[in-house]
Amino acid sequence: MAILTLKHVTKSFNKQTKVLKDINLEVEKGEYVAIMGESGAGKSTLLNIIATLDKATSGEVSLTGFDLNKLKESEAAKFRRQHLGFVFQHFNLLDTLSNRDNIYLPMVLNKEKHQEMAQRLEPLASQLEIESLLDRYPYEISGGQAQRIAVARALITKPELLLADEPTGALDSQNTKRLLDLFTKVNQAGQTILMVTHSALAASYSKRTLFIKDGLIYHELYRGDSSQQEYLQKISAGLTALTSEGGLN
Template identity: 50%
Template sequence: MEVLNIKNLTKVYGSKSGGIKYTALHDINLMVEEGEFLAVMGPSGSGKTTLLNVISTIDKPTSGTVLVDGKDIAKLKEPKLSSFRREKLGFIFQNFNLLDTMTLKENIVLPLSLANVSYKTVQSRLEELSLKIGIKNVLNKYPYEVSGGQRQRAAVIRAIITEPSLILGDEPTGALDSKSAKEVLNCLDELNNNKATILMVTHDAFAASYCKRVVFIKDGKLFNEIYRGDKTRTDFYENILKILSVIGGDNSDIG
């Protein structure tokens, strides 16, 4: 079953009154099936962040459609759009986006509180996920009292506790050291093995090597895509680096 279906997506920035226009995305077609783990990569300015912004409803397409669970998200108006975003999409940001005035537990359950989910359901989901992702012992601490890896794992739980159809990651390991990054990637890998559908934008070939498929964007157009298949993660990593070298730059400066 498809979770995300992008058809002929184009995004143009600029004045409607004859000023300079910039086409960030050109006729993008992309489908993501339930249970996929997909990375989107490309050089700085390639359009990958714009693509994520459109999928996440932060921005609207100039033309084309973006369907999430069969719904054309560009046609949704408030308050239905906010409800759809809260129920169907989970977000993992590079800089955690946790509130320092709230404990990790309070940060995690906030989306469920806003959705008026019962206390019993909230506690059940929190217990299960905090044990699975390994931060149960720090739930009552504040974000500034724990490590970056623990903050990001809390952010991962917050993203998935609403049981969204699609989890979106914006450089989810970009602010982490290598050890913490591996911990978070292992969490995402385990979630995907339990049927979570994940799409993340990343500059990091190591992070992308955890995915099942990598889509490359260059100059606002789909350039290539590769599947991990039965390759080892090491072999897939090398394959990703080869594609990055073709579209410009290397793993240290792809942005």
């Protein structure tokens, strides 16, 4: 069952600049999809539309049956908190709050009871190995630890869709692998993930990779039964073809 559907989506910032030209996309419940493309191809714009941070100029965008184009600005923030989780490149944690309170923040804004927050955090903290970090502050921990706090914040609301925007961009190779292994585990547990990345390695952890070029979905790859290494090679070849003059056939 598709939880995210985009039909003929376009986005123009003025009459001369059409960033998205005709995007058609379905994401099934439980999928793990990576989106790749050169800078300016439209990846971030597409993610912002799905995240309800921006609206399409034309076309249909629906998530779990909600027409996102019809959401009022006052409704969008609540919708994001209740249906979406976010993981960003630079973590976006608040230094004035403890790591525990950073994780609780979306549930606090939803006026959830403290008991419910604590019950949800306990298994997450164990899974992410952050129990010892909860009462510290973001400025007291490493980048890899901060990203795991951010993942906990994204998952504590049990979102229908986890959106990740260059989640490994600020991490070293060891913490990159740790985060991507974590994404694999939460996806295997049923979490739907949509990730924008420049990294072929990061994309190789997904089940499907979309390539965007000039505002269009230009090509896609399915992992299928391929090993991660085989899939990585296919993605790398796809990127090479994408950036070549002839493109993909």
